Amino acid sequence: MPETVASCPLCNESQSVQFDQRDSRGYQVTNQLCANCGLVYQSPRMTETELDTFYSHEYRQIYQGSEDPGKIDLSVQKARAKVLVNILKEAGIENVQRFADIGSSSGLLLERIRDEYQCQVVGIEPGQAYRDFAEKRGLKVYGTLKAVEDAGEPVFDLISLIHVLEHIPDPVSYLNKLREKYLALDGKILIEVPNLYAHESFEIAHLTSFSRQTLFQAVKKAGYSRISIQLHGLPRSNLIPLYITLLAGKSTELPPQGPVEAERWIRLKRRTGMAHRRVIQRLFPRQAWLADYR
Numbered sequence: 001m002p003e004t005v006a007s008c009p010l011c012n013e014s015q016s017v018q019f020d021q022r023d024s025r026g027y028q029v030t031n032q033l034c035a036n037c038g039l040v041y042q043s044p045r046m047t048e049t050e051l052d053t054f055y056s057h058e059y060r061q062i063y064q065g066s067e068d069p070g071k072i073d074l075s076v077q078k079a080r081a082k083v084l085v086n087i088l089k090e091a092g093i094e095n096v097q098r099f100a101d102i103g104s105s106s107g108l109l110l111e112r113i114r115d116e117y118q119c120q121v122v123g124i125e126p127g128q129a130y131r132d133f134a135e136k137r138g139l140k141v142y143g144t145l146k147a148v149e150d151a152g153e154p155v156f157d158l159i160s161l162i163h164v165l166e167h168i169p170d171p172v173s174y175l176n177k178l179r180e181k182y183l184a185l186d187g188k189i190l191i192e193v194p195n196l197y198a199h200e201s202f203e204i205a206h207l208t209s210f211s212r213q214t215l216f217q218a219v220k221k222a223g224y225s226r227i228s229i230q231l232h233g234l235p236r237s238n239l240i241p242l243y244i245t246l247l248a249g250k251s252t253e254l255p256p257q258g259p260v261e262a263e264r265w266i267r268l269k270r271r272t273g274m275a276h277r278r279v280i281q282r283l284f285p286r287q288a289w290l291a292d293y294r
Contacts, residue, residue: 002044002045002046002047003044003045003046003047004043004044005032005041005042005043005044005045008034008036008037008039008041009039009041009169009170009171009172009207009208010034010037010039010041010171010172010214010217010218010221010260011034011036011037011039011259011260011262013034013035013036013037015034015035015036016032016033016034016035016043017032017033017035018030018031018032018033019031019032019033019040019266019267020040020202022202024202024203024204025062025063025203025204026062027204029042029202029203029204030042030043030044031043031202031209033266033267036259036262037214037217037259037260037261037262037263038211038213038214038262038263038264038266039208039210039214039263040196040201040208040209040211040214040266041207041208041209042202042206042207042208045169045207048169051167051169052126054205055126055127055167056126056127056128059127059205060127060129060130062204063205067127067128067129068129068133069105069106069129069130069133073105073106074106074108076235076236077105077106077108077109078108079234079235080109080162080234080235081108081109081111081112081113082112082235083232083234083235084109084112084160084162084190084192084245085112085113085116087190087228087230087245087247088158088190088247090228091227091228091247093158093188093247095117096113096117096119096157096158097119097120097157098119098120098121098122098154098155098156098157098158098184099113099114099117099119099120099121099122099156099157099158099159099160100121100122100123100124100148100153100156100158100159100160100182101113101121101122101123101124101159101160101162102124102145102159102160102161102164102178103124103125103161103162103163103164103167104123104124104125104130104134104139104141105125105127105130105134106130106133106134107123107125107130107133107134107137107139107141109160109162110122110123110134110139110141111137111139113158121139121140122140122141122142122148122153122156123139123140123141123142124141124142124143124144124145124147124148125141125142125143126143126144128143131143145182148182149181149182155181155182155183155184155187156182156183156184156187157183157184157186157187157188158187158188158189158190159178159182159183159187159188159189159190160189160190160191160192161189161190161191161192162190162191162192163192163193163194164191165191165193165208165210165215165218166193166194166205166206166207166208166209166210167205167206167207168207168208169207171208171218172218172221172222173222175189175218175219175222175223175224176222176223176255179222179223179224179250183250185250186249186250187249187250188227188247188248188249189219189224189247189248189249190245190246190247191215191219191245191246191247191248192243192244192245192246193210193215193243193244194206194209194210194242194243194244195210195211195212195231195241195242195243195244195273196209196210196211196214196266196269196270196273197211197241197269197270197272197273197274198231198233198240198241198242198273198274198276198277199242199243210244211244211263211266211269212229212231212244213261213263214263215229215244215246216229216246217260217261217263219246219248220251220255220256220260221255221256221260222255223250223251223254223255224248224249224250224251225248225249225250225251225252226246226247226248227247227248227249228246228247229244229245229246229247230244230245230246231243231244232245235290236289236290237287237288237289237290238287238288238290239280239284239287239288240277240280240281240288
């Protein structure tokens, strides 16, 4: 049965108002707007047990029509891996010893990072078919983060969550756990999420819809300091800022205990951003949506 989220996943306040309600792939999806900090999050939503079952058995089938990696999906992943490595290089990341990709899917980002940095790579992927695909390519992939811990894997100096954090029920606690248990002292974390102000966002699998402000506040609260943050649409669009990509390192200070910095005018920003997207699509259709991900 769906569960109601009693408090905001970012600031823990209980006051919220309905922000959006729609059908998503046969599911009714309702998103709330935190009246205190401005985070948009899904409530009611699936329980953690239901989410585990969903990602193990239903997610790929619902979104792609098959549990197995498809040609289009692999093409997008290959192009996205190239974009992400470029972002790391632009941020000055020249040396990686051990890399973990949470939600590693087919393993194409693992391969790209391994080849670029000549480092050890480990994936975490709950989907059996995608895990099998990656393992057949010689990659080490675990089904869960706990399995990584049980295997005695050393800590990592780079961890990525690419279109993963929006699926996590408690993103701040999850990021905090990664920082404390899995990230090296000078380690970095690379996060990419859909941009609330340009992406459709409201899907059954998306438990949180981040803006640049709320993503940064979540990372800061979990004990990280921002290195770089970009809004962009690659590899799908040259013009629409569909995604937020953030690179952060462990903060030298303890995670802040005070209130998060609130964001305002969320409804207006969403309406303005989506209107801008519609205009761009009409005026520059070939640049707004790239047909080729090679």
